Amino acid sequence: MTIHYEVADVAQIDAIRLEQSVEMPFDTLPPHILETIVGKVVAQDGKSVTIHYPNANIGGEITQFLNILFGNISLLDGIRITGVDWDELPSDLFGGPRFGLAGMRERLGVPTRPLSCTALKPVGSTPAEFAAMAHEFALGGIDMIKDDHGLADQPYAPFLDRLMACADAVNAANAKTGGKSVYVPHITGPGEVTERRFEAAVAAGAGAVMVCPHLTAPDVMHRLARRSDALPIMAHPAFSGGLVSPTHGFTRSFLYGALWRALGADFVIYPNTGGRFTYPLADCLAINDTARGPMNNFSGAWPTPGGGMQRATLHKWIETYGKDTCYLIGGSLYQHPDGLRVAAAEIRDLMESAS
Amino acid sequence: MTIHYEVADVAQIDAIRLEQSVEMPFDTLPPHILETIVGKVVAQDGKSVTIHYPNANIGGEITQFLNILFGNISLLDGIRITGVDWDELPSDLFGGPRFGLAGMRERLGVPTRPLSCTALKPVGSTPAEFAAMAHEFALGGIDMIKDDHGLADQPYAPFLDRLMACADAVNAANAKTGGKSVYVPHITGPGEVTERRFEAAVAAGAGAVMVCPHLTAPDVMHRLARRSDALPIMAHPAFSGGLVSPTHGFTRSFLYGALWRALGADFVIYPNTGGRFTYPLADCLAINDTARGPMNNFSGAWPTPGGGMQRATLHKWIETYGKDTCYLIGGSLYQHPDGLRVAAAEIRDLMESAS
Numbered sequence: 001m002t003i004h005y006e007v008a009d010v011a012q013i014d015a016i017r018l019e020q021s022v023e024m025p026f027d028t029l030p031p032h033i034l035e036t037i038v039g040k041v042v043a044q045d046g047k048s049v050t051i052h053y054p055n056a057n058i059g060g061e062i063t064q065f066l067n068i069l070f071g072n073i074s075l076l077d078g079i080r081i082t083g084v085d086w087d088e089l090p091s092d093l094f095g096g097p098r099f100g101l102a103g104m105r106e107r108l109g110v111p112t113r114p115l116s117c118t119a120l121k122p123v124g125s126t127p128a129e130f131a132a133m134a135h136e137f138a139l140g141g142i143d144m145i146k147d148d149h150g151l152a153d154q155p156y157a158p159f160l161d162r163l164m165a166c167a168d169a170v171n172a173a174n175a176k177t178g179g180k181s182v183y184v185p186h187i188t189g190p191g192e193v194t195e196r197r198f199e200a201a202v203a204a205g206a207g208a209v210m211v212c213p214h215l216t217a218p219d220v221m222h223r224l225a226r227r228s229d230a231l232p233i234m235a236h237p238a239f240s241g242g243l244v245s246p247t248h249g250f251t252r253s254f255l256y257g258a259l260w261r262a263l264g265a266d267f268v269i270y271p272n273t274g275g276r277f278t279y280p281l282a283d284c285l286a287i288n289d290t291a292r293g294p295m296n297n298f299s300g301a302w303p304t305p306g307g308g309m310q311r312a313t314l315h316k317w318i319e320t321y322g323k324d325t326c327y328l329i330g331g332s333l334y335q336h337p338d339g340l341r342v343a344a345a346e347i348r349d350l351m352e353s354a355s
Numbered sequence: 356m357t358i359h360y361e362v363a364d365v366a367q368i369d370a371i372r373l374e375q376s377v378e379m380p381f382d383t384l385p386p387h388i389l390e391t392i393v394g395k396v397v398a399q400d401g402k403s404v405t406i407h408y409p410n411a412n413i414g415g416e417i418t419q420f421l422n423i424l425f426g427n428i429s430l431l432d433g434i435r436i437t438g439v440d441w442d443e444l445p446s447d448l449f450g451g452p453r454f455g456l457a458g459m460r461e462r463l464g465v466p467t468r469p470l471s472c473t474a475l476k477p478v479g480s481t482p483a484e485f486a487a488m489a490h491e492f493a494l495g496g497i498d499m500i501k502d503d504h505g506l507a508d509q510p511y512a513p514f515l516d517r518l519m520a521c522a523d524a525v526n527a528a529n530a531k532t533g534g535k536s537v538y539v540p541h542i543t544g545p546g547e548v549t550e551r552r553f554e555a556a557v558a559a560g561a562g563a564v565m566v567c568p569h570l571t572a573p574d575v576m577h578r579l580a581r582r583s584d585a586l587p588i589m590a591h592p593a594f595s596g597g598l599v600s601p602t603h604g605f606t607r608s609f610l611y612g613a614l615w616r617a618l619g620a621d622f623v624i625y626p627n628t629g630g631r632f633t634y635p636l637a638d639c640l641a642i643n644d645t646a647r648g649p650m651n652n653f654s655g656a657w658p659t660p661g662g663g664m665q666r667a668t669l670h671k672w673i674e675t676y677g678k679d680t681c682y683l684i685g686g687s688l689y690q691h692p693d694g695l696r697v698a699a700a701e702i703r704d705l706m707e708s709a710s
Contacts, residue, residue, distance in 0.1 A: 021478060021505065022479065022503075022505070023477065023504075023505055023685070023686075024477050024689060025686050025690065027690065028686060028690055033479040037478055037479035056511065059507040059508040059509040059510070061507055063548075064505075064509075064543075064544075066594055067543075067570055071504065071505070071567070071594050072504075074595060074596030074597055075596040075662070077633065121377060121378060122383075122388050123376060123412060124387075124391065124392035148377075149422070150375075150423075150426070152413075152414040152416055152418070152419035152422070153416060154411055154413075154414035156411065188419075189416050189419075190416065190417065190572065190574040190578070191545070191547065191572060192547070212422065212426070215421055215422055216572060216574075217571060219545040219546075220546070237430060238422050238426035238427055238429070239422065239425055239429050240429060240430070241430040242598045242599075244597075245603070248597070248600070249597050271430045276370070278431070307430070330379070331379045331380050334380075334383040335380065
């Protein structure tokens, strides 16, 4: 296991080597432990450092991988993790996206154009209201029609009722238009609950699922991606922000572009620059490049910028981010004076004209 | 659900109200949703603000509770969560510690003195080596003999082998001394794995378990605490550091003192000031006060400062933090020139003399 770091102070390097392996002072370590177990610096250039740990320290589990990655050092400050050498890891630890860039293009019958995504909102609406919205979005030609990540199992629209109503509505619209819009239920819950909701999504004919890996657990997303009945997975960043501070933690491209992709996300939703959140453009471009670029033998994932994207400027984002991108536009569609179907059709036209 | 925040800028208050409920612009919201679903400011004093959300928005799940608490706003900056009004929540959502301060005193037969804790290290050792250390620590009278949090299911010492060897060793030492030392296996893994390890710990006669809630999932710890065969739980902060930045996220007293306690931690391990980590003393004192103080109908939890505590200064920490504290001292015991049993006995003497 080889991890790349940027440290604020080179004195932190020995602390990382110890904290992330034996968690004991050097003077207490038997020589064979110091030699074979403790992290070893394999490259260093100023404050950029690469440390190698034996794969055996992982013990075959994603939880312990995350522990070596950022367990105790999460409690320190000024350490950024920029990358992992995925190809050195045990081949059964991570599998990458099950569908990814090419697999989704094939499922949707969309060889070159970008994809569109929107969200069913707001919490407090009934299943029938969400289904009506989903129907309109599908008639207008949105590709991925996802639940808002705030929709869980509230009494206003219990999960199963919402799932069945929205899956039926999108499938009915597809039957009318010949389209392939996908309903994407939000299935996050405690681990077992997430898996049961996944199975319900398969049974209801949903074409994908959305999960918040940092609300349930990263290993849950991995398990979903490796199921024999896998569906494409959209990963949502709720509760992840503390991991990607600009001064400590994971770089945004590492978390959203690399780690999530390794864990099986086919779509990585992240907060676009210039919206309601404040990620710089460079971070967004780096997430895109990492999600799509070469990485072990993993399929590429769809960068899915969202969080305040506007109808009026969507064409500029398409120019900036390109076609292998899924554009998530939510609230702005609800503000369209002519309603959801017209708003969706305009988005679809933009996607077609970019192909 | 009532949440207390400190914001860097009062303009963030409306953003919080929306992001953590409907995630839509005000102008798109039907009046009944704006009235009944969106967060409402119920108190404000400058940059301190209290927002109330309907409990129905939680939908009965800890994952969605965490989503409302810090889902999308984790992606912003300058927002600190200082508290939650636990007594307003559905009574089956959180249960608090199953044993807590009084329950552990009863189990250990220790009416007034502080508790001691140490860790079995380093990863790379064999089950027999860990068992020998555990035996020595128990003969010396350490109360809680826990696995290092870096021990998972590595081939050097697979979980079940380590569990059985160490539980037997501690129980054998207790039989010799008449003591009640507790072996605390580290059971963190993916959710289901954690539960199976818990069951193995019960079967092996371990007296408690340690879990890293942010490596597995917070809801897993809650589920363990509510089992009919519950054991005392020590919660370890691995991977949690990103949540408690001084400028954004949870205050340390809220995460370790309140949220973990609500989730069922009997012991809350946190990085002590003046050790290998850099939490200020005020934060440590606030964690202690929150873990032990009045909070809904929950039992108090044991503050468990660790992370570089030294034999030579332990008596000062006892003066500072008092008797309702579990002192975690690891590496320093391994540095004792006369070995683990003597080191442990010195710690035990300190604990007895403080009672």
